[in-house]
Amino acid sequence: MELHVIIKGRKDLAEQLYQQLRTAIESGQLAAGAQLPPSRLLAEQLGVSRKTVSDTYALLTYEGLLVGKVGRGTFVNAWATRSEHVQGAADLACAANLAKWQALPSPMHHPTRDGTLRCEFIGGATTRSQFPQDEWRRCTQDALRRIAHNSGFYSQPEGLPALRSAIAGHIAFSRGVKCRDDDIVVTNGAQQALDLIARVVLEPGTIVAMENPGYTPARLLFDAMGATVVGVPVDEHGIQVELIPDGTRLIYVTPSHQFPLGMPMSMPRREALLARAFELGAIVIEDDYDSEFRYEGRPTDSLQSMDTRGVVTYVGTFSKTLLPELRLGYAVLPPAIHGAVLKAKQLTDQHTSTLPQWALAKFISEGYLLKHIRRCHTVYAGRRERILNRLAGDLSPWFEAVPTVAGFHLAALCKVPVNIALLIELARKVEVGLYPLDVFFHEAPVRSGLILGFGAIETLDIDPSLDKVRNILQKIG
Known part of the structure; x- marks a missing residue:
């Protein structure tokens, strides 16, 4: 890809090249870290002498707009770009509408790869291994x-x-x-x-x-x-x-x-x-x-x-x-x-x-889809059974499962007052992702509890994760 530089006539070639490169850098057209063409290649493209290009590069380097890296080439300096004032959201006639959209919550926003915890009970996600x-x-x-x-x-x-x-x-x-x-x-x-x-x-x-x-x-x-x-x-x-x-x-x-x-x-x-x-x-x-x-x-x-x-x-x-x-x-x-x-x-x-x-x-x-569904059905059924057993066992003082016969998540309603926000916060510190139920209520009355997805979590991780949840519940009361 050629660098977009236009040389007009044969006068002030170095000045024309200097001004265009400087403007491109300061405006952000040439992004910080972008590599410029070698001086010989750019000179051939523009039909000027290599010395004209080399001198321009040297001057921009002296001014701190470019930086030369031995054996690699010439690059736009990371701090050299200068942005002009652009309209902010509050400056626009549609500011109120923008604010309305930006204020919308993201209750089912899935974590990024870097933000994913080891054991995720998030709903709507599937096991990649399957x-x-x-x-x-x-x-x-x-x-x-x-x-x-x-x-x-x-x-x-x-x-x-x-x-x-x-x-x-x-x-x-x-x-x-x-x-x-x-x-x-x-x-x-x-x-x-x-x-x-x-x-x-x-x-x-x-x-x-x-x-x-x-x-x-x-x-x-x-x-x-x-x-x-x-x-x-x-x-x-x-x-x-x-x-x-x-x-x-x-x-x-x-x-x-x-x-x-x-x-x-x-x-x-x-x-x-x-x-x-x-x-x-x-x-x-x-x-x-x-x-x-x-x-x-x-x-x-x-x-x-x-x-x-x-x-x-x-x-x-x-x-x-x-x-x-x-x-x-x-x-x-x-x-x-x-x-x-x-x-x-x-x-x-x-x-x-x-x-x-x-x-x-x-x-x-x-026939691959039906085969895949049958295979996942067996896996999800086992995970669902594990969670239901725990909710009916050592987690029963705090939660009860809502009867459900399909899907790969279930809801657990609080039987006693539980600080769900604190539970979720403390669970994240031990690599367990929990998600609240109350965000899905549009109007009162709101029921407190958890939505427990079992599509993304591996079967062998369920019991150790719920052990951690039980221990947290015992500590916070």
């Missing part, structure tokens, strides 16, 4: 070959036909979802699916009803779009449908594995919810985020499979079954909003990257 690297590598290599033979044009906003067909077959088999390939749009994770649906359904001030407690990132998204988010209490049967307010336009639920408490929505409650949504003219988002992993009882069909009136949008993700970093999700759209969501998808990011789409399509069609 990921089928060899199978995924073969599928990715096949995807690269396919892309190499493509035309180079943008792809379809709804996703590759091969992947949509594979998804339709998978969710019909595993969740009883009734759909055609054309009903599916592939998204960058389930969160984008929620964003797209909300974009076309909501207007500022319209009412969104969602479970309380519920999935906070969804609530924050709807709130950021200007909606009025109403938390509807849940009981052992799921969302209390009779409390969904009049005027509601969007209803967000997690019926197969209520987030974060874990109980499934009962059949009568599901029927009541569908009837209430039809009465209101509302769209229901069914977020089926981790129900592939079921440990007890008969499997329950999706809410979407019961929908005969076209009010349910089924949202799923592969972040929980494979890896969160893949960012692949999907939505099964009812006819009423299908066209609008596709337009929104095209306007926001054109389409999801086709490389992972091709790889996932092959991964599903070759």
Whole structure:
């Protein structure tokens, strides 16, 4: 890559070069630590003598803007760049809106690699050791070959036909979802699916009803779009449908594995919810985020499979079954909003990257996904059993588990007052990551407790980690 310097005419060559390099350094165009071309190479590019370039480098070095390193070359000095005054957030006309976005919390923000503790009970994360690297590598290599033979044009906003067909077959088999390939749009994770649906359904001030407690990132998204988010209490049967307010336009639920408490929505409650949504003219988002992993009882069909009136949008993700970093999700759209969501998808990011789409399509069609789910199911079942045994044993003076039959997290409610913030702080000092339950409550009353994910923590680490938690609880009372 050539250094962007323009020499005009044949006069004052050294001065022209000096001024342009100095301006580039002080403005930050040439970043601190950037290496300049060797004097001979730059002289050839500019059509000037090497002495002109060498003298300019020497003068800038004398002024402290450049630094020469023996055997390596000439570099921009780390402290030489000078930034001009730029507008701060408070100077802008949109300052209030920026402040609103910056003030949004991040209750499910995953730690960085450097910030990860040895034993993490974080929800929504999977065990990397269980990921089928060899199978995924073969599928990715096949995807690269396919892309190499493509035309180079943008792809379809709804996703590759091969992947949509594979998804339709998978969710019909595993969740009883009734759909055609054309009903599916592939998204960058389930969160984008929620964003797209909300974009076309909501207007500022319209009412969104969602479970309380519920999935906070969804609530924050709807709130950021200007909606009025109403938390509807849940009981052992799921969302209390009779409390969904009049005027509601969007209803967000997690019926197969209520987030974060874990109980499934009962059949009568599901029927009541569908009837209430039809009465209101509302769209229901069914977020089926981790129900592939079921440990007890008969499997329950999706809410979407019961929908005969076209009010349910089924949202799923592969972040929980494979890896969160893949960012692949999907939505099964009812006819009423299908066209609008596709337009929104095209306007926001054109389409999801086709490389992972091709790889996932092959991964599903070759049977690798179902094999991976079965393998993980065995692992997660053992981890879940270990945690439940401890909550029913030596941790029972402080916590009780909420009955749950699916997923790979469970909620532990406090039986006695516990300083959860102090418990989390002290646990981090002994390399145990704990996470509070109260951040998922939108409105009072708030229940205190922990959300214990068992996807990321290794099985052999569970008991030693919970031993440390018990010891801390004994100390803090």
